[in-house]
Amino acid sequence: MLMTLYHRFRMIALMLTLGLWVSTNSWGQKGQLLVFLADMEETTTQDFLTNYQPAFEKFAKQSSIDYKLVDVSRGSPDLITFAPALVFQNHLGRSLYIGRYGYVDKVKTFIRAVKRLPQTDVDNPKTQVMVKKTGRHTLINPVKITELKGEVPANHDATTFLNRAMEAIDRGMIQYDYRPSFLAKRNHRLVYSAFYPYRSPSGKFFLTAELYSQFNCIVPVAKRFDLPFQGSWSGYARVFEQAGRWCAQRIDSLLAAPGGDGLLPLDVPVKGWEELGLGLPEAPGGKGQEKVVEPKPLPLEWVVEGPIEADLPVIGFSFPPPMDYYAGELGGLSGSLKLNSDHDLRRALGRFDAKMSTLTMGDPELDEAIQGMLKMMEFPESRFDFQSITQVENPALAYGFPTQIQAQGVFHFMGVAAPQEVDATLQPMLDDEGLPRVLVNAQFSIRLKEKYGVKGPDGPEEAKDTVVFDLNFLLKPA
Secondary structure, three states: OHHHHHHHHHHHHHHHHHOOOOOOOOOOOOOEEEEEEOOOOOHHHHHHHHHOHHHHHHHHHHOOOEEEEEEHHHOEOOOOOEEOEEEEEEOOEEEEOOOOOOOHHHHHHHHHHHOOOOOOOOOEEEEEEEEEEEOOEEEEEEEEEOOOEEOOOOOOOHHHHHHHHHHHHHHHOOOOEEEEEEEEOOOOEEEEEEEEEEEOOOOEEEEEEEEEEOOOOOOOOEEEEEEEEEEEHHHHHHHHHHHHHHHHHHHHHHHHOOOOOOOEEOOOOEOOOOOOOOOOOOOOOOOOOOOOOOOOOOOOEEEEEEEOOOOOOOEEEEOOOOOOOOEEEEOOEEEEEEOOOOOEHHHOEEEEEEEHHHOEOOOHHHHHHHHHHOOOOOOOEEEEEEEEEEEEEOOEOEOOEOEEEEEEEEEEEOOEEEEEEEEEEEEEEEOOOOOEEEEEEEEEEEEHHHHHOOOOOOOOHHHHOEEEEEEEEEEEEO
């Protein structure tokens, strides 16, 4: 009880100190960053306030952006169905940040993308999903079940197997409802699950599983590999049901965890923005200046311009936890992207080159060691060549619509050309001069020893053999 009162007092004091109930601070006229918070004593809210709120306040002040903490206990706009939720708004409109709340650099990138062209409504169709409604919030779990591997029976019917598997997962995820198709919205949260079935020569059935955050499709947030779910082949449905229960439990744990994935579903009344004192701010030039920019048509040929922000690396890399203290960046990236006449990324041609000499981990001794490990003198560049796009959402590049893709191609690294998948989001935007740019966020991972014969640093086998790359850069017209 005393701790609850302390947290409430602390929150009220913080809001009054910043003057953020409904009033605007005097930091500038470059828009507003709104942070919606609920249940001040809850772990997720306290995580944001303790570990991230000071950095957001500092960023907003340095950027001359008005900053508001909004307590949703009186109600929230229809768009805000969970907390913490971050919204940027200016005289042109408002946009909801989709990402981990703990990544201030990602929020900087988000604001840059939407400050001249606010988000527009867009449906995101999903198939084979589990859906959970809590209050006003909707959680979506798209499910992927790979083909049966191992000793496949001669009379095996893949369609029947997948249908029975989904029915069993549905039984295991008691609070969820199965939907063969679903239109995801911006304010829905997604957690992806993948199941990998295997039948042994002796007829035993094994099932491994992974869960991925919506915000990182490369490193799973939970997995069941070392101890697979198992049973008899005739009872494979019961194994999938058990895996479904595990999946639901892990999703609950993820959404309660600190660090950015956590959220509190809201069940407060819906209230309008103006009713809450959160109407759009006036244009810098006063009333009558609230005109949305008419952007120039998007070009068909693009080249790498450079980093999204001067203080953000073009390419970051790290080993997975618990070895994520081995991390660094590369500053040299060049490349091009060529679209067809309808801007459809499914027929795009692209090539991107990284200068390995720009690699640094911030420690001269580590840099020297990794330069020798990766044979940089012999192989000073690496390259990714597009071959095809296997998955895509919103395939045609257009202002206001982020396009998500999974690209298949060839990664040339240390003299080895190996197949590589890259997950990427491309979002057309306008720069500060109103000129077209494409903001690119991409991720992929490589296995050092498995593909390139490189022994990683001391540590757990899988972690030391995996390097995750995170790319953030701008394309400009060629």
